[in-house]
Amino acid sequence: MPNHPGLDVPDARGRTGLDQVGRDLAGNPDVVIRDVELLAAAWHVLRRTTYDYRRRDGSWSREQRETYDRGDGATVLLYDPHRETVLLTRQFRFPVYVNGHPDGMFLETAAGLLDGDDPAAAIRREASEELGVEVGALEPVFAVWTSPGSVTERVHCFAAAYSAESRVGAGGGLAGDGEDIEAVELPFAEALRRIDSGEIADAKTIMLVQWAALRGPFRHLTSI
Known part of the structure; x- marks a missing residue:
């Protein structure tokens, strides 16, 4: 199997598991995390997260958002x-x-x-x-x-x-x-x-x- 820097092998900054951030979020019952993809990991990290969102009228929609993580x-x-x-x-x-x-x-x-x-x-x-x-x-x-x-x-x-x-x-x-x-x-x-x-x-x-x-x-x- 291929190695993926930042996922199963360390990237240039020694990080692994960068696709795991956000998967365990449970503070909002109207948001269900479905997937987290690592798009880029250079100095900072770009992810795309797929989640289901319950709207105010009670219906559910599938959403995707990209997040740029540079730390606090x-x-x-x-x-x-x-x-x-x-x-x-x-x-x-x-x-x-x-x-x-x-x-x-x-x-x-x-x-x-x-x-x-x-x-x-x-x-x-x-x-x-x-x-x-x-x-x-x-x-x-x-x-x-x-x-x-x-x-x-x-x-x-x-x-x-x-x-x-x-x-x-x-x-x-x-x-x-x-x-x-x-x-x-x-x-x-x-x-x-x-x-x-x-x-x-x-x-x-x-x-x-x-x-x-x-x-x-x-x-x-x-x-x-």
Whole structure:
């Protein structure tokens, strides 16, 4: 019998059984999983799942959905409450470049995949690698799915104060991973303006900046 990387033999990342994810779901009696197919397994995993779905009128239909599984992630809005600034990253993002962004240079909060860590440990790691910041107390803000129609990733969103003293490293990301990240410090009012202008178009960043204006550390500065 042929060997199938990611199924019965390890793929390039040492994984097997990638077609088993989701087969045992039982939390919704109106959804019955029938089959899970592995379509691609490179760095992340593309699956096609077939299931029966009981509609609101009681009838059943056979559905298929493709899901892109890249693991869960974490992000943090770093803010200086005294100077009323936020610290963001700017880096080239090919997926946005190929879909209409002018140059692909994306302004966003520091973020990364969990890669086996808990969310707090993961975002401390990413803030250090990307921005050179040693994060102190973390405030959990929310955990969100940003593209629930196809991407399984849940992003754990945090906020944390920073200062000149907590910027202890060079940042810039990991060159071995192809990262070339610029630290961008903005007055909070300027970050809000850039959301309005479309210069900040990243969903997680918009949510965290608006949280900071509505309920977070800069609510005293705004009337929104």
